[in-house]
Amino acid sequence: MPVNATLSQLSDWSYGSAAAIYLLAMILFLVEQAFGRKGREAAERAGAGRDGSAVAAAGGGEPPEGPASTTASTAATMAASAAESRRRGRAERFGSMGVAVMVLGMLLHLAALVFRGWSTGRAPWGNMYEFLMVLCFAAVVTWLVVISRHAVRHLSVFVLLPVVLLLFLGGTLLYSTAVPVQPALQSYWLVIHVSTVAAASGVFLVPGVASVLYLFHSAHQRDPARFASLVRRLPSKEQLDRVAYRVTVFAFPVFTFGVIAGAIWAESAWGRFWGWDPKETVAFITWVIYAAYLHARATAGWRGDRAAMINIAGFAVVVFNLFFINLVVAGLHSYAQVD
């Protein structure tokens, strides 16, 4: 099937605009991050009510008929006052604008993917540029879900920074024109395996960032002089740990599935389901590291800093797999198509 040049051009434009708009969102979030301390703390208190101990706040405004427990009513007032101060905080407004802009960026990002797939008549993840596009998309969507559930919106800069960086690298160094894929990739397993692995990799970005922030927090606790101004603006360590854990726990089975799908595909494309090809090997290492993370969180003496470090190591290996193995080591997965 020939490539439709107009559509692929549209895809490229959407891609560029998405990156630019993320950059704009980043600036807005930066304003919130820099000036929005008060509003943020209020939001945090309300957030604690959402998934912490003062549960009743989530039960709706309607007070129970009988004499309700006191926690419920205080939490409700707290949430109300938080909402009020949120309305007031000007920096907060930048934050909500940032979210709106980020959603717009995500839609353009999605358009870039759709046009790319449409122009080539295949799933839009057949080379490294496209893989990176999917990965970043997954990271952005994950983050939007996370901030709808946890009061961590003001951390968006830290997530958008690596996303924009990766999109920039993808759009410049790794860019490749839209073409169909070679015979070995013409399989519905391309759709299943690559999409799940790319998405899981992108989702892993979020816990990676949360864990880095967690370590800054710890460093500050050990020596209050260090990173004081940064840490003042961070949510609690528990909150960061919870975000890291919950997102990892979602991404890990997806990644596992992606690796299994890859093995099934390898069985029909390369004649064996597992052959220690460099890319397979690093996927295995990634898997073992995230398994280690889950164990660490259940092992006394390994929770906290060490678990966070393991999580970061996991994402570092994901990035290593993407860049080093694709570009430096030759293997069966040499479909990167970087000119």
Added chain:
Amino acid sequence: MTTGGDGGPAARERTYRDTPVRRMLAFARNTWRGLTSMRVALILLFLLALAAFPGAVLPQRMVDDSAVSRYIDDYGWWGRLLDRLQFFDVYGSVWFSAIYLLLLVSLVGCLVPRSAEYVRSMRAKPVLTPRNLARMPHHRAGELRADPDSVIARAHDRLARWRRVERTEQDGARTISAERGYLRETGNLVFHFALLGLIIAFAVGHMYKYEGQVIVHADGSEFCNSGIYAFDTFNAGLNVDGTGLTPFCVRVNDFEADYLPNGQPDNYRADIEYQSGDDLRDGTWRPYDLQVNHPLRTEGDRVYLLGHGFAPEFTVTFPDGQQRTKATQWRPNDQVTLLSDGATKFDPPGVTDAAERRSSQIAITGLFAPTAHFNGKILTSSAPDLEDPAVAVDVMRGDLGIDSGYGQSIFEIDEKMVEQDRLERVARENLRVGEEIELDDGTRISFDGVQRWASLQVSHDPTQGWVLAFAIVMLVGLAASLIVKRRRLWIRVSPSGDGGAGSLVHVGGLARTDQAGYGEEFTRLAADLLEDTGGERDARNGSERNRS
């Protein structure tokens, strides 16, 4: 130790004698305990990740043997040291095996007691209701007009899907302890057992599997999976001796490759026929369209289309008028343009004298291009498709060294023969199809055309179905163990109000795993449990009580 301070050394001696046997037992016990602890499992997981790493960056024998040789040549003593330390066979190395065996032991040692614990906990009743439910992470309380009996009855209804037990406390308060999410532990155990199964199936597969590659001309040539000799290369597990391969035959009738205008391959397909099982006896051939990603599966074995290439066909007309025609496969040395090299070798016909034969053997060696492009006289290929084939050949005459007893590559001539002047170049020419060379003795060599060949791989792995099954079970177990939340709920109901007609109700909740997420469910449950369904009379009582 139980010895007090009052017993003398002799007394201590009696209660605890430090014999070598005991010391060894203690050592074994401690080692076992250590090995099966989470901490050690964690460290072993790390070591496994670390040990797997060199395999990703260094060439591996099982993947690419020649890359390993090149690496060792390039890096000298460093390469030889790495080789000695098995860094080019990471996944079969002593140290990698040691780590994964230890992990396996640790896994078994961890699973056995956990399974026992699991059975016990599945039988056990939910724990006693804590004295003060207000201390629980989740708590709601309320005073209802309904009497304790109906509150408790409704709670049983509402908690129908929870495992629960009702108890009556000393002061007459009635409680229900409920617990849910046992599937988490089930999933976790299923996951770990499936992982164990997967590792074992994988290891067993490695003992019994084999892989053989063979090149078959796409002109109706046949290949039969009858023994190691039928293959060009053959890799097998320790328990495969090459006898008893599953019998089947494959005949390659045609090969087709489609390319996009830019030269990128779009599709490869081999038109084949095969026979296996009963077909072998009655001679039935079944057609199959063999493609990349679309292997032939028969009798538990798989046949893959790995690659393809060209076999230029040459005819040698000897001075006495005898002709010999041959199309030997040449190997692609550029995967993009399929520029190939090779050597097509001829014996002079009808020559019985060995010495004479060895002075007049002929080899045609050089380059083949499917779409020729000449830079002056230098031949290259500009595309992989068979558009304008040409060869650039050296014709060698003399002793090819085939009788020396050493095997030689079908793609090359023996350069030693050239160095010893026993093989001599007698012509160098570029040829298109139909062109020919005439040698000084009148021998004519013509380039007749091109045949295609397909390279096939036969793979056999008796346990791969098991590995897949374990992998799927593992995934299901993992999902269950990560998604399901283990959680507890307690309700305490004591009589209240006039004559105990109403109830004072406390509801407490605790998520045993990750706290987040239980909140909403608890709120919903607690709201239901605290909903007042008392009748008319109760309602009046209730309002009176509220007023007071």
